[in-house]
Amino acid sequence: MTTPRACTIALANFAALAAAIGASLRTQVEPRPAERLRGGSVNECYRFKSAHGPLFVKVAGADALAMLDAEAAGLEELRRAHAVRIPSVLATGAIADASYLALEWVALGAPSTAVEARLGEQLACQHRVRSATFGWARSNAIGTTPQDNRPTDDWPSFFGERRLGFQLAPTCATCRRNVKVDEHGRARDARRDHTREFQDVSYAHFQPRV
Numbered sequence: 231m232t233t234p235r236a237c238t239i240a241l242a243n244f245a246a247l248a249a250a251i252g253a254s255l256r257t258q259v260e261p262r263p264a265e266r267l268r269g270g271s272v273n274e275c276y277r278f279k280s281a282h283g284p285l286f287v288k289v290a291g292a293d294a295l296a297m298l299d300a301e302a303a304g305l306e307e308l309r310r311a312h313a314v315r316i317p318s319v320l321a322t323g324a325i326a327d328a329s330y331l332a333l334e335w336v337a338l339g340a341p342s343t344a345v346e347a348r349l350g351e352q353l354a355c356q357h358r359v360r361s362a363t364f365g366w367a368r369s370n371a372i373g374t375t376p377q378d379n380r381p382t383d384d385w386p387s388f389f390g391e392r393r394l395g396f397q398l399a400p401t402c403a404t405c406r407r408n409v410k411v412d413e414h415g416r417a418r419d420a421r422r423d424h425t426r427e428f429q430d431v432s433y434a435h436f437q438p439r440v
Contacts, residue, residue: 243325243326243327243328244261244262244263245261245262246325246326247287247289247325247328247330248260248261248262248278249261250323250324250325250330251278251280251285251287251320251321251323251330251332252280254320254321254323254332255280255282255320255321255332257280257281257282258280258281259278259279259280259281259285260278260279260280263276263277263278263287264276264277264278264279264284265277267286271373272290272373272374273288273289273290273294274288274289274290275287275288275289276289277335278332283335284335285320285332285333285334285335286317286332286333286334286335286336287330287331287332287333288301288330288331288332288333289328289329289330290328290329290330290331291327291328291329292324292325292326292327292328292329293329294329294374295322295323295324295329297370297371297374298322298329298330298331299322300368300369300370300371301331301370301371302319302322302331303368303370304366304370305317305319305333306319307366308356310359311355311356311359312355313352313353313355313356313359314349314352314353314355314356315336315352317333317334317335317336318333318334319331319332319333319334320332320333320334363381363382363383364381364382364383364384364385364387364388365379365380365381365382365388365392366379366381367379375397377392377396378392378396379392380392
């Protein structure tokens with residue numbers, strides 16, 4: 231997955247965007263968004279009106295469709311826990327200069343102690359869903375940075391190699407700066423050594439709960 235470019239969709243292209251979403255959903259979508267939504271710094275988000283109610287639409291660059299497809303798959307994966315309320319994925323696609331993710335519009339209610347307590351219970355249920363390995367079936371992105379989700383058998387390895395190591399890799403000017411030769415003449419990746427050292431310190435007293 232490549233790093234997508236930021237998107238600023240031209241006002242004249244909103245009609246094409248609405249038409250594409252409407253064709254996917256087989257419904258009429260207003261040619262211009264009802265409002266632009268605040269929050270986030272990577273993509274643009276809008277509320278569109280349609281014949282079947284309001285839609286939440288995230289818009290990214292034309293090269294970001296894979297990122298939005300992965301986000302859609304991630305939302306569907308979260309929904310399968312039947313815990314936290316996750317908006318339904320309605321459509322993903324692309325027009326000439328933009329890609330989009332259309333979601334069910336979820337109206338937010340007023341916060342309260344009871345609501346926050348219920349959310350805590352739902353989050354606990356969400357995190358009780360377990361897997362035989364640590365990772366996921368596909369890679370996705372954190373912001374615009376690709377995120378490696380290839381599974382490992384244990385959490386320290388996954389966090390060290392797929393999160394810390396993967397994020398540190400782009401900071402190196404050249405691969406040679408990371409390669410050292412050990413006493414046996416074998417090349418070693420210094421980045422991997424530092425990651426292992428971090429794991430040893432961070433998880434020295436880690437005891438998983440069963």
